[in-house]
Amino acid sequence: MKVGTTRNREEVPFLKVTNLTKQFGGVRAVDTVSFDLNKGEILGVIGPNGSGKTTLVNLITGFVKPDAGKVFYQGKDITGMMPHRIADLGIARAFQMVKPFYQLPAFKNLIIPLFSPRVKRLAGGKYGDRDAIAIDLLEEVGFERDSFVPFKMASVLPHGYLKRMELALCLALRPELIILDELFSGLSMAEVASMLPIIEKLMSENLTIIMIEHRLRELFRISNRVIVLNYGKKIAEGLPKEVMESEEVKKAYLGSETE
């Protein structure tokens, strides 16, 4: 019995997506996409604009209900569950279009995930000093501790800080899987360079990450494996180097660039 359960755990992939499909009107935003993800892996997802990357994230995190296909998380079928239940299981996501609480100071933004049932459960029923934890988290993603920045209203923070806060909002949940939807979009080279070590630190903590990125060089540096979407379909999967040599991928990227 005991052997059975451990073997079972090894066989079940951390995240398993099978034939996921979503149609918006006439557009197949995501078209029979399947992939597996192991614990501790960093999966890169790339594809031209409108290829269905964000929709794929929405399907996994429950913000959009799939027309067909399944999502299994640690062996559990989470297809079509409510977003907060999926988050409660430990899947955190950063939105491509940042979604902070604009009318709250930066550190108070983090109180909301820190107040969630999941965090309470993981902390053994107590929440601890949430304000202090919030400030620590902001420092972790690159807010200067000894400044007024963590106390500023989110509505006055520059884009770079809001992107960092997206990451902090994910981390506050103490997730096991983080899905980062174009975390680096709209950031300068210098800002990306300063954020990469933060991601690398998460990797060293054995966190599982799905990373959607248009900046291929940075993405390839950190991801173990890459899948490529085009018109909602998965057209390639493999090591970063292999993927970029595929004819189909080159065509998809060239095609979108000449448009």
Add this chain to the structure above:
Amino acid sequence: MEHRKERIDRGIKARTEDIYALFSYREMLYLLVPRAIPILVLFAVTLVVGVYWQKVLISTAVFALLALSWDLLTAAGMVSLGQALFFGVGAYLTGILNHYFKLSPLFTIPIATLGGGVVCTLLLLPVLRLRGIYFAMVTLALPLMLVRIIEATKIFGGTEGLSGLSGLPSTRFELYLSIIAVLAVLFFFRRLINTDYGLVLRGIRDNDRSVMRSGINIYWYKAQALFMASAVGAFAGALMTHVYMFVGMPVFEMDYSILPIASAVVGGMGTFAGPMLGAFILVPLSEALRGVGGLRIVIYGLFLVIFTVALPEGIFHYFQRKYHQFERWVKVEK
């Protein structure tokens, strides 16, 4: 040499809403005065006015409760155009319990308060997913539908309503009960919204999807806010029913939906104190204008327009800002 008016904000500490150590009588007074003076004035007024204005004050307090309830819903991202729903459900519940079951107001008011909260929350539960104007439209429609149901089915006295209900001990009792209720709700809501629980409610208004991805069930929180708001509204309705010793279809009238919103806008939304202040201006004003006759509504409307144009932030926000600033004349080198 010229003079210029300089404006300085007082220290952050004096302005925070949190409890902190007070270091001097000056600081204590600074916080106490704006809270204590209006309350003292209010109680002083209750001692000098006659029965007619006591009744006006009761009805003012009832509208203040509805405005507070409205402000809580708004803080949690739910725009209500149907405060009359809460008011009417509370009013009918207390009326039914008193008329058919002969319960005394001692029981009917608390039961109608909690029961009204439950009933209204259940009625609106199916539409908690709707946002903004869609939710608002449903709240607008529900009280109108309930009136027609009562009219068509002739239940609970139909168009006649239920009369001869138990009254409360005295007008003064009614007055103090209603004023204490307003102050208690004001205090509770102001506290609540500054806790981490309140932060989640405000987060839902700001960005509900971001609350969801934080692993928090927004529908559960919205339902709780709805329960608190509708219980307060239902209490107002139950109280008014025993004041009039009558309940009937007018309890679902638009007045109970619109006036609380007007109070919140005039007084300053999102502060609880503002909507209450608004009610204490608008309701007595409306009474005072009764003498004017036909032009009453015109003058009243004009008043509303002037207020909202002159102080779009609301009276309370304006006074709060002024209170926290010094102004002084300083010399400027030309």
